[in-house]
Amino acid sequence: MEAATLNSPQFTTLHGPLRSRRSLLKLHSNSISFNSPAKFSVRASATGGGDSAVTLLDYGAGNVQSIRNAIRYLGLDIKDVQTPEDILNAKRLIFPGVGAFAAMMDVLNRNGMAEALHTYIEKDRPFLGICLGLQLLFESSEENGPVKGLGVIPGVVGRFDSSNGCRVPHIGWNSLKVNKDSVILDDVANSHVYFVHSYRAVPSEENEEWISSTCNYGIDFISSIRRGNVHAVQFHPEKSGDVGLSILRKFLLPNSSITKKPLEGKATKLAKRVIACLDVRTNDNGDLVVTKGDQYDVREQTKDNEVRNLGKPVELAGQYYIDGADEVSFLNITGFRDFPLGDLPMLQILRYTSENVFVPLTVGGGIRDFTDANGRYYSSLEVASEYFRSGADKISIGSDAVYAAEEYLKTGIKTGKSSLEQISRVYGNQAVVVSIDPRRQYLTSPYEVGFKSVKVSNLGPNGEEYAWYQCTVNGGREGRPIGAYELAKAVEELGAGEILLNCIDCDGQGQGFDIDLIKLISDAVSIPVIASSGAGKAEHFSEVFSETNASAALAAGIFHRKEVPIQSVKDHLLKKGIEVRI
Structure with a gap:
């Protein structure tokens, strides 16, 4: 695995001559106009900074623009993590982990952020991990490994087995089985949410108290965890339409006066x-x-x-x-x-x-x-x-x-x-x-x-x-x-x-x-x-x-x-x- 860092060329936005080069195409404003057609139209009012800021740990791989857009869509500001201290001082922290487990842990360890994350989570601070942001909480992953994780939750992250007829990666809209009071999932039982991953955390007696929902894809795997203020989901709420926006709103605006009809559906398995x-x-x-x-x-x-x-x-x-x-x-x-x-x-x-x-x-x-x-x-x-x-x-x-x-x-x-x-x-x-x-x-x-x-x-x-x-x-x-x-x-x-x-x-x-x-x-x-x-x-x-x-x-x-x-x-x-x- 090629090591990735926050300063690696593949994780930096291109600039310089590229950005100053004018396109040969005409880009008329009405060619890309958009009249806010999203179905989830309820927004919270942002006041700019202060309590409206969400701290985002973007370690530099993949598409995190969508989670940024979802946060702003809900009316909140974003503060990016620059140092380990930014993690420790966060009021609400979202870690949208994407990419490969080993590369992610390498970046976190090298920048001193792994220890800060562990401390933040141990103190029961408001945390939402997404995809790899869930997997890193476990002891280790088999992906290009074993690779040691944060070790907050007992268990190992392993690869799906395609020999049972399941397609790997697991890509698409699958159902959630909510096991207990999950807080952020309470309104979305039996709904489809969007998954895209090849590795999963397996439920066990050792991690049972953490599990708030499971999903079945050949086997049952952990689709979300919750203990106190610490949450993490294997799926991508920022890519799960109304259901996902509802989940994010419950985490980001727990005391919001906005009420919304529960989005309970009839999902039972992976959808076409x-x-x-x-x-x-x-x-x-x-x-x-x-x-x-x-x-x-x-x-x-x-x-x-x-x-x-x-x-x-x-x-x-x-x-x-x-x-x-x-x-x-x-x-x-x-x-x-x-x-x-x-x-x-x-x-x-x-x-x-x-x-x-x-x-x-x-x-x-x-x-x-x-x-x-x-x-x-x-x-x-x-x-x-x-x-x-x-x-x-x-x-x-x-x-x-x-x-x-x-x-x-x-x-x-x-x-x-x-x-x-x-x-x-x-x-x-x-x-x-x-x-x-x-x-x-x-x-x-x-x-x-x-x-x-x-x-x-x-x-x-x-x-x-x-x-x-x-x-x-x-x-x-x-x-x-x-x-x-x-x-x-x-x-x-x-x-x-x-x-x-x-x-x-x-x-x-x-x-x-x-x-x-x-x-x-x-x-x-x-x-x-x-x-x-x-x-x-x-x-x-x-x-x-x-x-x-x-x-x-x-x-x-x-x-x-x-x-x-x-x-x-x-x-x-x-x-x-x-x-x-x-």
Whole structure:
């Protein structure tokens, strides 16, 4: 594990020439306007400083912008920890731990903050740990270890076992079983909250008195703890919509006069996710718009051949949050391939969206190593870091992952230098999505090529019964000598935490997902698979969830054009007995 520090390049916001460089795009204020569409509209009034300040321990990895936004959304100010004394003097302390356990403990120990944290918690001061902020309280973790933790709670943090059929990482909206008076969870029993992790703390007799809720994912694991004023949750309240904001409000404003109806739901297990995808690029006037392709062609078939304009990115993302999207995914196709970090408008879209959208955000497009016009080299880790710091929870890698997989399959050696390996090593594989864009290549015999093929449900144009799926790069414009099956297996080994599985043949056709392809890949890997391309009606979602092991399904055009509302998809899935977040 590469050690991370508060001053490491990957954990600093880029500045200097990068920040002074003007974007070539026109960023009109009305292109990114946002009218506060978040569903949780109750705010506390901030007075600025004093009792309204929340101390935040941001050790520098991953997306903590969302927890900052949630705190400010609730009307409170933020004081960042700079020294161990800031921890000891905090009135309310939040530790949104993200990334890898060993890197986190290394930073805390090196800066003297581990001891300060231990002292603060022992004194029963108001504390909320999130994700790794819960795990660090235990004695040790098996992640790249064993690695010693703070030792506040007896027990060891171990990895989920994928051999029982569970996808690892555990990504998505799962149910809570509240065990006792948890204070901050009292109003959200049986609700779905958002998890994204590969390691978990196991309940035992030794730590039983700490446990306030559990969650089941193959086994029961600890989803929250509470003793006195000390709380910690494995899930991400800042990414759990109304439910998560309610939890944060209970911790941050325990004496608030605001009353809110309990959000008790009917969650019983991990829900299937419905994801809204926004392809973002410039139109011919230079404005950022959401567009949609037809087999990856985003231009209208008219005399003017204009780029399809289906709305403004931030406004659409906000509306999808209101409509119940479980995640929002941005695909940046706006042409900054030679200078990804020059795409300041895309970074601003993330920042504005994350201020009011409290579900996970994924961004893809142009995340790779590059050298700018001045000869300054930027690693893919630096590029990804800027997107994380701007509000992304996950980044999606496409073409670069194909090249890395080809090299790995050729040599059998993990160099650690690819974008995929660099980013997953520091931020964890749960933060890395690999987007696969294959085309169907029909065969008369499964032995015609050296790649994994399938017997297709629908015959090819010349009556072919088989097909293999050739991967492409550069937006589907270039075919590569690797199949989707081989690519998926390789990127899982290289550190991908999730696969976004597209199909160029089905894109924009509205005839349904490519079930043959999705079944092939979702059966081959143990990480979650997101089905994409081809949805035209609600029934296509129940079909893909019933006939494959897909964990999520993504759509774009049908949502943008309001042909099939997100809520209609979820209502249909519920009628079919498929659990979704409501």
